[in-house]
Ligand SMILES: Cc1cc2nc3c(=O)[nH]c(=O)nc-3n(C[C@H](O)[C@H](O)[C@H](O)COP(=O)(O)OP(=O)(O)OC[C@H]3O[C@@H](n4cnc5c(N)ncnc54)[C@H](O)[C@@H]3O)c2cc1C
């Protein structure tokens with residue numbers, strides 16, 4: 001069996017792909033041009049999505065988030081703070097939304113529960129006294145770095161070769177099939193040709209640029225958003241607005257911080273994204289609608305990251321692009337075909353394991369072997385194992 | 394927008410690279426490094442992930458002091474020339490890339506930010522909080538003791554584990570109180586001054602010193 005697979009991109013997706021492949025007996029070589037998770041993954045908002053946010057729009061994504069978040073809670077408890085979440089309605093317009101929201105959660109298998117308004121302030125005293133209704137959902141907080149490092153530890157302990165600071169410069173294609181990749185070790189400056197017939201593109205917002213190296217057109221819409229953190233845990237649960245998903249409507253507690261996010265725009269180049277300081281007052285005011293003390297807490301940091309949305313859209317329609325993930329076997333679909341190349345893009349940080357499974361399934365189908373996935377019920381090692389002698393870091 | 398000179402210590406043969414760069418007062422050092430990497434010098438290597446002081450990867454020495462590059466703004470530094478060097482007391486892998494393995498391996502295996510039995514409660518979650526140490530290495534770099542001293546971060550973590558009633562009490566205690574543990578601390582408190590995450594490791598080491606051997 002062809003065992004070597006080059007995985008491009010060391011965000012949550014690429015690392016989960018490498019972990020899954022290594023458990024199925026492959027020898028993944030993961031190439032990440034910077035530190036692991038230095039793309040979008042390290043910078044996300046930190047919400048373990050149970051799917052409630054998507055229940056009204058896309059039931060499939062909601063179900064998938066519910067499924068994957070339950071798995072992550074079980075296999076990586078050390079990287080997840082599971083305190084639940086509250087959706088709160090704060091305006092008259094939000095009112096009509098509550099019952100519909102509960103129905104959609106039920107349809108998606110999310111055990112949402114209405115919480116009497118008076119009880120909310122007992123659970124979370126900082127939440128606005130003016131809220132009109134509240135719903136509990138099984139959301140949580142992810143430590144992005146430690147969750148992904150746990151996957152990396154698992155991959156390395158199963159023999160994956162993880163190479164941070166390794167940039168893929170070219171994907172070599174001969175007679176319609178992948179034959180190798182050209183990489184640069186950015187720590188030494190040395191270039192190396194890795195022979196391989198199998199490549200997984202897990203390049204997130206950069207996946208379009210990476211696919212282009214193999215002559216494939218993959219439309220991505222890098223869509224950045226700003227987040228702002230204040231010092232102090234305003235709440236222990238994730239607090240979201242009970243209304244159609246929009247800007248500045250989720251507060252995620254993490255360590256002694258509270259983080260409000262996010263905004264959304266469209267970027268031409270994910271390498272040239274500037275954090276919009278003008279978003280900060282907008283975000284903290286929006287947070288105050290749910291938690292009135294938010295903007296009075298000391299400011300801690302503001303930053304941005306690019307969503308890896310699949311598809312092409314104009315700036316006005318970028319919110320309409322799906323948050324679903326997509327796995328493409330480029331040997332089977334698209335105008336220009338390249339055998340041995342798989343792209344796995346889109347999705348959420350919460351769905352990394354599922355994305356790893358989908359990409360590994362696709363690799364198995366290319367080599368015509370059925371090897372089952374075994375990542376859903378195996379406890380992951382802690383993030384510190386990444387530095388254990390067995391993991392070679 | 395003002396003009397700054399970013400002076401970065403490079404790995405390999407000893408040298409500094411200087412980059413002239415425009416930035417706002419609120420721009421952070423990690424954003425400057427990203428800008429340099431994507432527009433002028435693609436060979437620059439540094440560590441970063443969360444950009445908000447929570448993952449601990451971006452620690453380096455900025456204008457002579459240990460700090461998180463993502464939490465240091467050019468405005469707060471107040472100098473036109475900004476020097477950036479990798480952390481001391483760790484092997485260096487790239488320009489600003491320190492390898493923190495030695496510190497991480499000294500940390501107690503179970504030493505996590507929430508106790509194991511607090512993790513992942515399905516029903517009736519008790520409100521948890523990730524613990525404060527972000528394992529960035531600032532305290533280790535600032536500590537002047539050196540030698541085979543275990544160092545502030547792992548010792549602080551050992552003390553937390555003892556306070557939390559870890560199952561590995563005896564093991565942790567004997568490591569923490571061994572010759573390379575708390576007794577080697579010379580009370581400089583450089584660790585507490587360098588910690589960007591409010592752990593105050595020096596205080597934990599003092600508590601360990603008070604424990605009976
Ligand atoms: C503002 C914002 C908030 C979010 N909040 C949440 C949230 O709360 N919860 C949640 O579940 N999800 C959230 N997400 C979504 C989530 O962050 C992403 O879906 C996920 O992190 C994408 O991971 P990835 O591995 O696919 O991409 P990335 O993490 O971007 O990984 C791709 C990697 O490829 C590397 N790369 C690029 N080119 C090359 C090359 N030539 N060679 C080698 N490597 C290369 C990049 O350096 C990068 O590290 C959020 C996203 C944004 C933008």
Ligand code: FES
Pocket residue numbers: 423440441442443444445446447448449450451452461462463464
């Ligand atoms: S990038 Fe995470 S602490 Fe600075």
